[in-house]
Amino acid sequence: MPPGTHRDWYSRDYLPHFDQPGLIQAxxxxxxxxxPAEKLQRWALELAHETELAREVEKKRRMEAWIDAGHGACWLREPAIAQSVEDALLHFDSVRYRLLAWSIMPNHVHALIETREGWPLGSIVQSWKIFTAKEINAHLGRTGMVWQREYHDRYIRDAEHLANVTRYIEQNPVKAGLCSExxxxxWGSASRKQE
Structure with a gap:
């Protein structure tokens, strides 16, 4: 597939991705x-008796709670590292995509973008992750894997969905107890909004 070609529905591992220009994607x-993969495996065993829908809902709830609790090294807590990730998100804003909202949490990143023709979603995310992994490893004086291989994306269906996802992204630091407003x-788009 030539560079810059959008792929509609596809999967690299176990997560499906949808890629079309002009879509708004969370x-x-x-x-x-x-x-950790072991945590996901344990949850799968614990939820095996549930219906598929109940499993997915509970898995998502558990994942959000685990991540928001700040497990792992949480390198993104360091201001210099968070700044390099934010700079990467902003660097090609209005060129390769339109950045609508973001939040850089201690161990994960949320971004809401509108994709553009010729810049497939996978290549955008890959460029963020490759650039910031080099920056983070250099800052920490280490080598090795920084980001999980996969990413989660969800296309925005309508104006109400857009408002809900924007609110979720910008309120994530509040939900995680990192700030009160x-x-x-x-390290998020809410800090740049006028009162």
Missing amino acids: ITFRLADAL ARQWR
Whole structure:
């Protein structure tokens, strides 16, 4: 497939992705140690007796609670590292995508973008992760994996969905107990909004 070609529905591992220009996409990617595979396997066993829908709902709830509790090294807590991730998100805003909202949490990143023709979603996320992994490893004086291989994306269906996802992204630091108001969180789009 030629570079810059959008792929509609596809999967790299176990997560399906949808890629079309002009879609608004909510994206989440996590540090490599934020959610261990063993934890996911244990939850799968615990929830095996549930219906598929109940399993998915409970798995999502558990994943959000685990991640928001700040497990793992939480390198994104360091201001210099959070700044490099924010700079990466903002770097190609209005060129390769339109960045609508974001929040850089201690162990994961949320971004809401509108994709553009010629810039497939996977290549956008890959560029963020490759660039920031080099920056993070250099800052920490280490080598090795920084981000989990996969990322989660969800296309926005309508205006109500857009409002809900924007609110979720910007309120995530409040929900995780990192601040009392979203605008207080330095590493998110809410801090840049006028009162």
